[in-house]
Amino acid sequence: MSSRTDPRTADMADAGHDQATPARLRSLPSRLLSLTALHADRLVSEGLAGADARKWHYAVLVTLREFGPASQAVLSRRTGIYRSDLVAVINELADRGLVERAPDPADRRRNVITMTSQGRRRLGRLDELLATIQDDLLAPLTQPERDQLTRLLTRLLDHHAQAAPQRTGDQPS
Amino acid sequence: MSSRTDPRTADMADAGHDQATPARLRSLPSRLLSLTALHADRLVSEGLAGADARKWHYAVLVTLREFGPASQAVLSRRTGIYRSDLVAVINELADRGLVERAPDPADRRRNVITMTSQGRRRLGRLDELLATIQDDLLAPLTQPERDQLTRLLTRLLDHHAQAAPQRTGDQPS
DNA sequence: CACTAACGTTCGTGGCGCTAACGAAAGTAC
DNA sequence: GTACTTTCGTTAGCGCCACGAACGTTAGTG
Numbered sequence: 206m207s208s209r210t211d212p213r214t215a216d217m218a219d220a221g222h223d224q225a226t227p228a229r230l231r232s233l234p235s236r237l238l239s240l241t242a243l244h245a246d247r248l249v250s251e252g253l254a255g256a257d258a259r260k261w262h263y264a265v266l267v268t269l270r271e272f273g274p275a276s277q278a279v280l281s282r283r284t285g286i287y288r289s290d291l292v293a294v295i296n297e298l299a300d301r302g303l304v305e306r307a308p309d310p311a312d313r314r315r316n317v318i319t320m321t322s323q324g325r326r327r328l329g330r331l332d333e334l335l336a337t338i339q340d341d342l343l344a345p346l347t348q349p350e351r352d353q354l355t356r357l358l359t360r361l362l363d364h365h366a367q368a369a370p371q372r373t374g375d376q377p378s
Numbered sequence: 379m380s381s382r383t384d385p386r387t388a389d390m391a392d393a394g395h396d397q398a399t400p401a402r403l404r405s406l407p408s409r410l411l412s413l414t415a416l417h418a419d420r421l422v423s424e425g426l427a428g429a430d431a432r433k434w435h436y437a438v439l440v441t442l443r444e445f446g447p448a449s450q451a452v453l454s455r456r457t458g459i460y461r462s463d464l465v466a467v468i469n470e471l472a473d474r475g476l477v478e479r480a481p482d483p484a485d486r487r488r489n490v491i492t493m494t495s496q497g498r499r500r501l502g503r504l505d506e507l508l509a510t511i512q513d514d515l516l517a518p519l520t521q522p523e524r525d526q527l528t529r530l531l532t533r534l535l536d537h538h539a540q541a542a543p544q545r546t547g548d549q550p551s
Numbered sequence: 552c553a554c555t556a557a558c559g560t561t562c563g564t565g566g567c568g569c570t571a572a573c574g575a576a577a578g579t580a581c
Numbered sequence: 582g583t584a585c586t587t588t589c590g591t592t593a594g595c596g597c598c599a600c601g602a603a604c605g606t607t608a609g610t611g
Contacts, residue, residue: 224455227444230437234512234524235418237531240458242415243568244538245408250597264403271400278558282397285413287600292560314558314607339407345537350530351407357519357527358410364518365417416599423566451589460569465591487576487589 245342252338257301258331261286261294266303266328269320276315303327418515425511430474431504434459434467439476439501442493449488476500 230236249260264284269275272283277295281288295318298304303324309315320328343351403409422433437457442448445456450468454461468491471477476497482488493501516524 224452225445226456226458227440229440229444230457231532232528233508234528234531235422235515236433237528237535238411238415238418241531241534242411244535245411249408260409267400267402271402272398276558277560279397283399284403285399288559289561289600290598312558312608316559335406342408342538343534345533346530353526354530355405355407355410357523357530358407358414359404360518361414361516362410362417365515449589450591460567461590462569462571462592463567485577485589489590 248338248342249335252334253331256331256334258327259294259297261290262298262303263328263331263335265291265294265298265318266320266324266331269304269318270325270328274317274319276309276317278315280318298324301327421511421515422508425507425514426504429504429507431500432467432470434463435471435476436501436504436508438464438467438471438491439493439497439504442477442491443498443501447490447492449482449490451488453491471497474500 246260253259253263261284264286265280268280268283275283277291278288280286280295281291284291286294295304295306295316299306302321305319305321306316307319309317343354346354419433426432426436434457437459438453441453441456448456450464451461453459453468454464457464459467468477468479468489472479475494478492478494479489480492482490516527519527
């Protein structure tokens with residue numbers, strides 16, 4: 206251990222703890238949330254990157270499967286991705302042939318986004334990938350504990366969903 | 379809801395609520411974590427901003443109180459703030475007279491960061507502020523539930539603390 | 552017809568986690 | 582003592598993300 210540390214092995218990756226974090230910080234719920242979310246995001250991003258995808262891609266594809274073709278504005282509201290950011294996401298998905306962007310003849314302001322059969326296949330694989338990632342993320346927890354965590358987080362989220370919504374034209378999470 | 383079987387006619391303008399998020403997304407643990415963390419971070423940032431502080435400030439002050447004066451490198455490891463970012467944080471704290479930065483006579487590479495009495499007083503107020511923020515964040519949960527959440531997150535964090543650390547010179551969370 | 556609102560798009564901002572590099576000052580090593 | 586290596590503080594920069602402003606276009610509404 207580092208009690209008798211050998212500092213010469215420069216790659217300090219050695220023993221675990223260089224220094225301790227104050228208890229006050231370690232038990233701060235907001236901090237715990239942020240750090241855990243960071244790890245989660247990293248796991249997801251890295252996992253999906255291996256499949257040439259990003260989490261936004263998955264969100265959009267899932268939404269298309271569950272609700273069918275939709276305009277970008279609708280997709281934005283359903284996924285929580287801002288309209289401005291969604292443009293690039295749709296571009297990427299279209300470039301990969303996973304969705305098609307076509308002008309809506311009934312309302313020429315809109316684009317109708319439709320999932321292709323290739324997109325459906327890809328989504329299937331992403332489903333599995335995502336599942337294993339979640340499993341990896343929640344590895345140390347039993348199934349009841351995972352459910353409990355999900356319930357707790359959902360309640361927090363629902364509770365805080367009320368207030369905020371004074372927006373200008375976009376929709377948050 | 380969109381019981382209207384005619385999705386093309388701008389059905390979203392009608393009802394107050396916008397659109398539903400797919401179940402698959404709503405129950406994704408990684409997503410729940412990210413969104414909850416987003417809300418938490420926002421609460422913390424806004425709350426602290428009202429007191430002319432940022433979360434980094436709090437982290438550093440707490441660490442100084444718990445372990446006493448330390449070099450920036452040590453503070454970096456204990457708080458998880460990168461050395462490069464810590465520079466600005468210490469500047470801000472010093473500008474406000476909450477800490478003092480003095481060269482270490484024993485090792486002239488280091489700066490010794492010391493909390494001032496004013497810093498101690500400020501930290502007291504931030505403690506209270508942070509407490510109310512946590513309370514706000516966890517409002518919908520009972521005390522046992524809050525404890526449970528904290529435990530679950532801590533376990534996730536501890537578990538994922540093993541792997542990652544292939545660092546170059548800095549220390550993450 | 553004028554007014555308003557929604558849509559897709561572009562550009563920009565600020566914060567955050569993280570890396571790279573560099574001079575200065577130790578800590579070894581021979 | 583000279584040479585190599587490591588640590589320290591600092592600066593600059595990247596990439597991602599949540600978010601907002603503005604604009605031209607198109608639809609609805611009075």
